[in-house]
Amino acid sequence: MQTQQTNNWLHLGISSWTTMASLNLVTLLCFGLVVLVNSYPSFNRHENQWTKLILTHHWPKTLCTMEEVSCQTADKFNYWTIHGLWPDKGQSCNRSWHFNVNDIKDLLPEMENWWPDVLHPGTNEFWKHEWEKHGTCAAVAESLNSENKYFAKALDLYKKVDLDSILKKFNIVPSSKYYSLDNIRSVIGSFYKVKPKIQCVSPSQGEAVQTLGQIEICFDKEYQLVDCVEYEEELPNSIDDLFVFESAQQSEFSICDESMPIYYPPAHEEY
Secondary structure, three states, X not given: OHHHHHHHHHHHHHHHHHHHHHHHHHHHHHHHHHHHHHHOOOOOHHHOOOOEEEEEEEOHHHHHHHHOOOOOOOOOOOOOEEEEEEEOOOOOOOOOOOOOHHHHHHHHHHHHHHOOOOOOOOOOHHHXXXXXXXXXXXXXXXXXXXXXXHHHHHHHXXXXXXXXXXXXXXXXXXXXXXXXXXXXXXXXXXXXXOOOEEEEEOOOOOOXXXXXXXXXXXXXXXXXXXXXXXXXXXXXXXXXXXHHHOOOOOOOEEEOOOOOOEEOOOOOOOO
């Protein structure tokens, strides 16, 4: 009888220990899941249902002129460089997902060539700004869901578009002569079979010529070319978007004026 009671108590003890161990395991698993979920980048999906990506090119010489500074690197970058890859909706979608230059170490040689900061060379602040403002919103797409993927895709699209070569092919080159908006738009539209968005810097008071500054080429979520919409309300396109220009309110990009000639400044022109 005593042996049977001992066995019963032993059985109950083992059962209790097993139950407690199981509960502890479940608790640990739940805790780990919570930590994993909380550590994964979160998005404001309501504000980030984008349908279009805007590959924005800017002309380095124009940027330097707008800032009224001498850009020592402007002569080096005598080709169109990347301003950014922007979803058509959403900005700064995850403020906790900070830029880490180590995540794009393999891309840095190309970044420095095709996506330079012409005003503040040698820093990462431009890329940091573009990632945190636009990249974190683009990242809801699986093909863009990391810092490396985002910048790599922008570089890939930039090289495929090859805007600089296409403009040169059709004799749209930096020059002292002027171009019409229709001329530039027709060249881009006829080659890519989509409508670009072409932006200029408005003339200073007393002048009658606008300066070519920025060209946008648009893609859908499958990275097929689509028309860009020429509305100022679609996405902030002022020079304020660039972190380096946030204190410069005197000039901004706007849709080029159909009725006004366009100046496409040579990179080596003296100020």
